[in-house]
Amino acid sequence: xxxxxxxxNDEGGVSIIVPAPECGLTIEEIAAKDAPAGKPxxxxxxxxxxxxxxxxxxxxxxx
Amino acid sequence: MxxxxxxxxxxxxxxxNNIILDSSGNAAFADGSASTPSIxxxxxxxxxxxxxxxDRIGFAEGGAQCGEFDASGNFQFNSGYGxxxxxxxxxxxxxFNGTGVVxxxxxxxxxxxxxxxxxxxxxxxxxxxxxxxxxxxGQSQGIVLFQGTSSTTAYRVNTxxxxxxxxxYGTVNIAIFR
Numbered sequence: 001x002x003x004x005x006x007x008x009n010d011e012g013g014v015s016i017i018v019p020a021p022e023c024g025l026t027i028e029e030i031a032a033k034d035a036p037a038g039k040p041x042x043x044x045x046x047x048x049x050x051x052x053x054x055x056x057x058x059x060x061x062x063x
Numbered sequence: 064m065x066x067x068x069x070x071x072x073x074x075x076x077x078x079x080n081n082i083i084l085d086s087s088g089n090a091a092f093a094d095g096s097a098s099t100p101s102i103x104x105x106x107x108x109x110x111x112x113x114x115x116x117x118d119r120i121g122f123a124e125g126g127a128q129c130g131e132f133d134a135s136g137n138f139q140f141n142s143g144y145g146x147x148x149x150x151x152x153x154x155x156x157x158x159f160n161g162t163g164v165v166x167x168x169x170x171x172x173x174x175x176x177x178x179x180x181x182x183x184x185x186x187x188x189x190x191x192x193x194x195x196x197x198x199x200x201g202q203s204q205g206i207v208l209f210q211g212t213s214s215t216t217a218y219r220v221n222t223x224x225x226x227x228x229x230x231x232y233g234t235v236n237i238a239i240f241r
Contacts, residue, residue, distance in 0.1 A: 009179055016178040020157070020170045023189050034175050034187040034217075051163045053231055056181045 003027045004049055005034070007041035008061035016049060017041075097123040154197065155188050155239040161203070161222060161231040182222040182229035183210065186237050191215040197241040203232040 005017035005027065019030050027043055035041040040063075050059070072082040083091040092114070095101025100111030100123045109126035122130035128147055130140040137149040155172040159165065165178045177185035192215045201207030203222045210219040220237060224230045 005175075011180070013180055015180075015185075016165065017175045017187075018159070018165050018167060018178060019175045020167045020173045020189075022170060023174045025174055025189070030175050030187075034177065046164060046166075049164070053162065053181065056231070 001027060002046045003043050004046050005031045005041050005043055006049075006061060007035050007039045011057075012060075013057055014059045014061040097121065097128040098126040151240055153238050154192060154241045155186065156237065157186055158234065158236050159184075160233055161235050162233050165231075177217075179219075180229075182231055183219070184222075184235065185212075185217050185219040186239075187217045188215075188239075192239070192241055197239050199240070200238045201236065203235045205230055205232055207235065207237070 001019040001021055003019065005019075006014055007017075009015040017030065017034050019025075019027055023030070025033070031041055031043060070084055071080040072084070073080045079093065081093060085091070092101040094115070095103075095111070095113030096115075097113060098109055100109070100113040100121075102113070103109070103111030110124045111122075113121045113123060115121040115128075115131065116134070118134040120132045121128055130138070131147055132138055133149070139147045139149045141147050153171075155170075157167055157170040157173040157176060159167045159170075159176055161178075161182070161184065165176075167173070167176060172189045173186055174189040175187045177187060179185060195213050195215055197213075199209065199218060199220075201220055206223040206225060208221050208223060210221045212219040218237070218239060220235075221229060222232050222235055
């Protein structure tokens with residue numbers, strides 16, 4: 001899958017859900033199941049996620 | 064196509080029925096044993112399926128028991144263990160890259176991983192565990208530690224350098240046993 005699910009986490013940063021390619025679920029089904037209940041989330045393209053993780057813990061969720 | 068209608072099948076030398084047929088279309092076989100399985104192969108009569116007791120299904124090869132589903136539904140096999148014993152399954156596993164474009168290489172019963180930050184991941188199960196009392200094994204190029212959050216649906220781990228700093232690694236493996 002070339003999609004990711006992002007949501008703001010409780011530590012003030014952003015969490016990124018990485019789908020398992022062989023799980024048999026759609027990205028929407030994974031979002032509904034694995035994103036915390038009550039949290040806003042967005043489905044984005046993997047290309048939108050920075051690959052330089054030097055300051056990973058400083059990443060923020062943008063509405 | 065012709066049909067032979069019978070109730071039971073019995074070899075002329077057998078003391079009891081070999082196969083009992085009922086009106087529902089079921090066929091019931093004698094218990095058999097590991098040395099003489101009741102469901103076997105013509106030409107290899109000491110290999111097959113037998114019924115060692117109530118609610119049990121046994122498997123034999125070469126006249127010796129090699130496996131069984133016991134009365135509790137546990138699957139038991141030898142496979143080099145030395146005896147037929149219950150096998151405890153890996154209920155979920157994942158191999159993922161925690162660097163760059165974080166991605167899962169391969170997995171089983173894992174719907175996703177959540178990248179929570181540097182060296183901080185949650186493994187999300189496709190099918191939930193029966194409880195949170197499972198055991199895990201983890202490996203990476205550094206140290207993998209239980210982060211302290213586990214549930215029937217997810218398990219969170221951290222990866223550290225040997226100096227104790229949260230760090231991403233190119234290969235992280237997690238396996239869950241229950």
